[in-house]
Amino acid sequence: xxxxxxxxxxxxxxxxxxxxxxxxxxxxxxxxxxxxxxxxxxxxxxxxxxxxxxxxxxxxxxxxxxxxxxxxxxxxxxxxxxxxxxxxxxxxxxxxxxxxxxxxxxxxxxxxxxxxxxxxxxxxxxxxxxxxxxxxxxxxxxxxxxxxxxxxxxxxxxxxxxxxxxxxxxxxxxxxxxxxxxxxxxxxxxxxxxxxxxxxxxxxxxxxxxxxxxxxxxxxxxxxxxxxxxxxxxxxxxxxxxxxxxxxxxxxxxxxxxxxxxxxxxxxxxxxxxxxxxxxxxxxxxxxxxxxxxxxxxxxxxxxxxxxxxxxxxxxxxxxxxxxxxxxxxxxxxxxxxxxxxxxxxxxxxxxxxxxxxxxxxxxxxxxxxxxxxxxxxxxxxxxxxxxxxxxxxxxxxxxxxxxxxxxxxx
Amino acid sequence: xxxxxxxxxxxxxxxxxxxxxxxxxxxxxxxxxxxxxxxxxxxxxxxxxxxxxxxxxxxxxxxxxxxxxxxxxxxxxxxxxxxxxxxxxxxxxxxxxxxxxxxxxxxxxxxxxxxxxxxxxxxxxxxxxxxxxxxxxxxxxxxxxxxxxxxxxxxxxxxxxxxxxxxxxxxxxxxxxxxxxxxxxxxxxxxxxxxxxxxxxxxxxxxxxxxxxxxxxxxxxxxxxxxxxxxxxxxxxxxxxxxxxxxxxxxxxxxxxxxxxxxxxxxxxxxxxxxxxxxxxxxxxxxxxxxxxxxxxxxxxxxxxxxxxxxxxxxxxxxxxxxxxxxxxxxxxxxxxxxxxxxxxxxxxxxxxxxxxxxxxxxxxxxxxxxxxxxxxxxxxxxxxxxxxxxxxxxxxxxxxxxxxxxxxxx
Numbered sequence: 001x002x003x004x005x006x007x008x009x010x011x012x013x014x015x016x017x018x019x020x021x022x023x024x025x026x027x028x029x030x031x032x033x034x035x036x037x038x039x040x041x042x043x044x045x046x047x048x049x050x051x052x053x054x055x056x057x058x059x060x061x062x063x064x065x066x067x068x069x070x071x072x073x074x075x076x077x078x079x080x081x082x083x084x085x086x087x088x089x090x091x092x093x094x095x096x097x098x099x100x101x102x103x104x105x106x107x108x109x110x111x112x113x114x115x116x117x118x119x120x121x122x123x124x125x126x127x128x129x130x131x132x133x134x135x136x137x138x139x140x141x142x143x144x145x146x147x148x149x150x151x152x153x154x155x156x157x158x159x160x161x162x163x164x165x166x167x168x169x170x171x172x173x174x175x176x177x178x179x180x181x182x183x184x185x186x187x188x189x190x191x192x193x194x195x196x197x198x199x200x201x202x203x204x205x206x207x208x209x210x211x212x213x214x215x216x217x218x219x220x221x222x223x224x225x226x227x228x229x230x231x232x233x234x235x236x237x238x239x240x241x242x243x244x245x246x247x248x249x250x251x252x253x254x255x256x257x258x259x260x261x262x263x264x265x266x267x268x269x270x271x272x273x274x275x276x277x278x279x280x281x282x283x284x285x286x287x288x289x290x291x292x293x294x295x296x297x298x299x300x301x302x303x304x305x306x307x308x309x310x311x312x313x314x315x316x317x318x319x320x321x322x323x324x325x326x327x328x329x330x331x332x333x334x335x336x337x338x339x340x341x342x343x344x345x346x347x348x349x350x351x352x353x354x355x356x357x358x359x360x361x362x363x364x365x366x367x368x369x370x371x372x373x374x375x376x377x378x379x380x381x382x383x384x385x386x387x388x389x390x391x392x393x394x395x396x397x398x399x400x401x402x403x404x405x406x407x408x409x410x411x
Numbered sequence: 412x413x414x415x416x417x418x419x420x421x422x423x424x425x426x427x428x429x430x431x432x433x434x435x436x437x438x439x440x441x442x443x444x445x446x447x448x449x450x451x452x453x454x455x456x457x458x459x460x461x462x463x464x465x466x467x468x469x470x471x472x473x474x475x476x477x478x479x480x481x482x483x484x485x486x487x488x489x490x491x492x493x494x495x496x497x498x499x500x501x502x503x504x505x506x507x508x509x510x511x512x513x514x515x516x517x518x519x520x521x522x523x524x525x526x527x528x529x530x531x532x533x534x535x536x537x538x539x540x541x542x543x544x545x546x547x548x549x550x551x552x553x554x555x556x557x558x559x560x561x562x563x564x565x566x567x568x569x570x571x572x573x574x575x576x577x578x579x580x581x582x583x584x585x586x587x588x589x590x591x592x593x594x595x596x597x598x599x600x601x602x603x604x605x606x607x608x609x610x611x612x613x614x615x616x617x618x619x620x621x622x623x624x625x626x627x628x629x630x631x632x633x634x635x636x637x638x639x640x641x642x643x644x645x646x647x648x649x650x651x652x653x654x655x656x657x658x659x660x661x662x663x664x665x666x667x668x669x670x671x672x673x674x675x676x677x678x679x680x681x682x683x684x685x686x687x688x689x690x691x692x693x694x695x696x697x698x699x700x701x702x703x704x705x706x707x708x709x710x711x712x713x714x715x716x717x718x719x720x721x722x723x724x725x726x727x728x729x730x731x732x733x734x735x736x737x738x739x740x741x742x743x744x745x746x747x748x749x750x751x752x753x754x755x756x757x758x759x760x761x762x763x764x765x766x767x768x769x770x771x772x773x774x775x776x777x778x779x780x781x782x783x784x785x786x787x788x789x790x791x792x793x794x795x796x797x798x799x800x801x802x803x804x805x806x807x808x809x810x811x812x813x814x815x816x817x818x819x820x821x822x
Contacts, residue, residue, distance in 0.1 A: 012434075013450065014446070015434030015435060015436070015437035015438040017434075018429060018430075019429075020429055023425075023426030023427075024426060025426070026424065027425070027426040027427075030425065035425070036424050036425065037454075037459070038453045038459065039424065039453075040452075041433070041449060041450035041451075041452075042449045042450075043449075055466060277695075282699075283698050283702025283703070283711075284697070284716065285699040286695070287695030287698075287718075288693075288695040288807075291695065291696075291768075291807075294770055297772075300694075301719040301722055302716045302718045302726070303695055304714070304726075305688075305695065305698045306713050307698075307707075307712055307713045308712040310712065311712055314757075315715075315756070344722075344725075345721075345722050346719075346721060346725075358705070359705055361708075392703070392705055393703060
């Protein structure tokens, strides 16, 4: 089945903000068998909104609309929907209470603009916005459906998963439940993982779909299921999750969608370990990724970014002779770097990197993209050499991801 | 004047890749008086492409189209344009030579798919793609113009600036030249800058437009000029640039669009200075930004990410008594941290940060967002306290930018 997406917002049209909602929607509708026919980005303008709805309804039965309904927006979208679908503006009591409570929790007084948010056309069915103030409006005309949602990505995404997608499923697929499971997988290329899981995929019930979302060294596996019985679906999803764990073992590093640095942090916390990093070519990016996670100061003590050989030698204690004979990008150097990081920062775990991020500095022996890395947990140290492709930024990113994966294997 | 944008590509529609070309186009057409009426993202599908062109031509005279014409694409877009605008497929000799030369330079053999790239509908005028293999096609029908460009962002952007925008100006604004100047400005809020420049803006010739592109502590000022005489325009642009320099003085930190870390790096290189960082709340992000710049190993020696007080004291030499009495987020601590960084990494410049990135860890005295930072060049140390709003990620980003700006003031 095909649907259309309409994205409303001057700020998006003039290029001040980039629309990422339409892509998210497409990725999350796909497992249910829905394909986008087109995405239109238009201004907060009544004539343009009306035209876009006309054109979208002309070719699809379902139109998903984001934006144009925030508290700081002119109320153009809502007025246009009122005149398009008919009725009058009415107060939606539950949304009003929701707005009141939200403001009370934040301890702010509510202004008139925000109070207006609970007013909706009587022609729509309201879906309560549990994470924001603008109600979600569900309109029907004959066999056509239009859903108007806020543009704030976090609100759109949360409410799509919690309420809009289940309702679409109910409306278009009869009365069924929809469930998701996400797992984070390492140590597989997408094609190898697909091959490994082919037998399982062939046995999947028709109402459960498995999607591969690869992203630089990591693949997110996402199960989407739709079924009339919540109990049957849940039991199936549990069973398939267990099968995936049996097939992939330790390669599944998390049963929810979370950043790699958070998964590493949770393991460290669980085993009451502390971490430091010694970074050359990654230039502090590993420390940055780790400290992006709230609460990381519980297990992360610090880092020595040893960009110069002088800092490698003096601060981390890497042998000058080894630096001179093997070069900075070498196995003994990264192994001494992890030991040095543990020493200097008083930690029992560390990761280290030394490589050629480019575009300059490559040699026939050690071309751009060559990165030595080491990880240490307690007395165990492992090291290996990677050869990454791509730009300087991509090589830094890839080295960062693989250093964290290397550490994870020891935890 | 209004134009429409059509973005072609299955990968964009299904949300695998996010379209950033349409925003770039909007931002760069605006100074010339062009506003986008709508952006449509559609699949590589003949019927959809034809429909999108019909709908775009129905309301605008200019349609800018990106994507759907790469070597790995099916030739759907080109065939659809041929059937829409008429003519027959012909070889464009110059594009063929361009493709040949590009492949010869890269030392790769050309395959049949790529050779096909030089075939274009006879109904179009070709604009040579100087940075890629897919020719840019300019179609006219009555007073309507459609320009088909490749979807690779770097190709679209380079060729829009070099050839497509000048040609649009010529076609719609008569025979004129178009010129740009960009400056990077610090220490101004957008509104304060607009107020300061209001007298200059009032005196700007009608053919020169000044745009403000703010981005976290930095504002990019962009002059766009269009005039029949290249000489007159160049002289005007030079004069206005000089006036801007006279009004804004040292607040203009660069006369071209480049990242802050690159501007800092160029100053360090020019004065033959070396840099290190001592980071607490920024967690290595300053070092990461600096080392993203190619060649930064010439002036950047390293960093100590001192997330624990223990590392601040032992590695950077911050007084334990000062840590105990003033707390880690304090002026004396960041001042001792920059001194420590210079000592440990053997550099003559350093920056340091210590703050509360949140969401936890705030106190009534030092709420989330409180960040002390210091910069040191030679014997001169400056320090100050900032209070940033936003999420943990935003606070880390803002502290990073302001620490680099603080250093720049001393260079």
